[in-house]
Amino acid sequence: MVHYLPKDDTRPLAFDGSILGSESNIPSQFIWPDDEKPCLDAPELVIPTIDVGALLCGGDPLAVLKAAEAVNEACKKHGFFLVVNHGVDSGLIDRAHQYMDVFFGLQLSEKQKALRKVGESYGYASSFVGRFSSKLPWKETLSFRFCPDTRNIVENYMVHRMGEDFRDFGRIYQEYCEAMNKLSLHLMELLGISLGLDPAYFKDFFQANDSILRLNHYPPCQKPNSTLGTGPHSDPTSLTILHQDQVGGLQVFSDEQWHSIAPIPGAFVVNIGDTFMALSNGVYKSCLHRAVVNNRTVRRSLAFFLCPEMDKAVTPAAGLVNAENPRRYPDFTWASLLEFTQRHYRADMKTLDAFSKWVQEQESNKKATP
Ligand SMILES: C=C1C[C@]23C[C@@]1(O)CC[C@H]2[C@]1(C)CCC[C@@](C)(C(=O)O)[C@H]1[C@@H]3C(=O)O
Ligand SMILES: O=C(O)CCC(=O)C(=O)O
Ligand SMILES: [Fe+2]
Numbered sequence: 001m002v003h004y005l006p007k008d009d010t011r012p013l014a015f016d017g018s019i020l021g022s023e024s025n026i027p028s029q030f031i032w033p034d035d036e037k038p039c040l041d042a043p044e045l046v047i048p049t050i051d052v053g054a055l056l057c058g059g060d061p062l063a064v065l066k067a068a069e070a071v072n073e074a075c076k077k078h079g080f081f082l083v084v085n086h087g088v089d090s091g092l093i094d095r096a097h098q099y100m101d102v103f104f105g106l107q108l109s110e111k112q113k114a115l116r117k118v119g120e121s122y123g124y125a126s127s128f129v130g131r132f133s134s135k136l137p138w139k140e141t142l143s144f145r146f147c148p149d150t151r152n153i154v155e156n157y158m159v160h161r162m163g164e165d166f167r168d169f170g171r172i173y174q175e176y177c178e179a180m181n182k183l184s185l186h187l188m189e190l191l192g193i194s195l196g197l198d199p200a201y202f203k204d205f206f207q208a209n210d211s212i213l214r215l216n217h218y219p220p221c222q223k224p225n226s227t228l229g230t231g232p233h234s235d236p237t238s239l240t241i242l243h244q245d246q247v248g249g250l251q252v253f254s255d256e257q258w259h260s261i262a263p264i265p266g267a268f269v270v271n272i273g274d275t276f277m278a279l280s281n282g283v284y285k286s287c288l289h290r291a292v293v294n295n296r297t298v299r300r301s302l303a304f305f306l307c308p309e310m311d312k313a314v315t316p317a318a319g320l321v322n323a324e325n326p327r328r329y330p331d332f333t334w335a336s337l338l339e340f341t342q343r344h345y346r347a348d349m350k351t352l353d354a355f356s357k358w359v360q361e362q363e364s365n366k367k368a369t370p
Contacts, residue, residue: 017219
């Protein structure tokens with residue numbers, strides 16, 4: 001059964017990884033231009049490994065200070081670091097990876113019960129069929145909304161979209177999000193210390209949050225040199241906690257070239273997003289990264305995106321604005337940046353600058369119309 005349409009057909013194609021993964025004639029919409037094609041032998045980027053054990057148990061202040069210094073150095077440069085000794089149960093991480101196929105292994109028609117609509121951030125999306133017309137990512141995704149104060153929000157969402165049979169499935173990602181939320185708040189303490197702010201500064205800002213867990217499922221691809229699992233972008237969100245399986249494929253753009261981030265069992269890859277770059281007044285960098293695919297095996301990753309409450313004002317900490325470092329970005333809300341990425345702009349390497357320009361244009365339009 002063919003799951004995609006001939007080249008000249010303009011109707012959106014349906015992406016079914018179980019079929020396309022073995023196809024050699026890849027639809028043109030998935031082929032990236034030469035200047036964005038991946039280099040599969042990218043050199044490895046060695047990023048600092050932060051042991052957060054001392055932070056979790058309120059232990060040795062010297063160890064916390066050392067971790068904060070390493071975070072400061074990494075975040076001023078490329079915004080990526082590894083986290084170990086994080087307290088997240090390894091069995092929960094394993095189950096979160098194993099259960100992905102309970103959903104992605106379904107018939108396309110079943111998965112489409114949870115179909116994400118344009119402008120929405122949650123549900124099932126396959127390569128953004130119907131959202132973009134070219135440079136389509138070679139992946140299927142399932143995204144959940146997580147708010148710590150809304151009991152069982154993930155579990156109830158899955159039951160609502162897929163039926164009672166998906167309660168156990170939803171329970172696993174509910175527990176996974178609760179663990180990510182706890183770790184995120186510890187990391188926010190460390191980021192506050194690393195910027196010379198009160199440890200509670202960012203922790204309080206994100207205590208109530210409106211976050212996203214995204215399951216990325218990358219089928220094998222017969223032309224891995226011409227396609228991308230996830231295109232080059234910086235995350236528009238605040239902080240990303242990524243768990244990638246042992247297949248490998250995450251790449252970061254640093255020092256003018258692409259580098260691979262090797263999977264480390266039991267470690268999370270953490271990176272600063274655009275919203276946190278604005279909160280730090282540009283001191284910490286939200287950097288370009290992407291995911292490459294391979295022709296042998298499926299790759300899976302779980303990305304937890306910590307986001308503030310929708311209408312909370314995103315404005316830099318006062319201590320980070322001064323004559324040497326004036327305001328870099330306008331005040332905004334996460335709701336407006338999210339809407340920008342969902343309706344007006346495909347998140348890429350320049351999202352925050354394009355968004356800042358868009359905010360200023362919106363404001364001048366408002367002033368112009370009486
Ligand atoms: C707010 C978001 C938009 C994207 C998901 C996310 O929750 C955080 C990352 C964003 C994304 C992955 C950046 C690359 C382009 C994108 C379209 C994708 O490939 O998935 C982005 C996501 C989106 O759904 O717009
Ligand atoms: O799958 C990966 O390794 C990266 C995915 C990513 O960058 C994202 O979902 O924002
Ligand atoms: Fe990302």
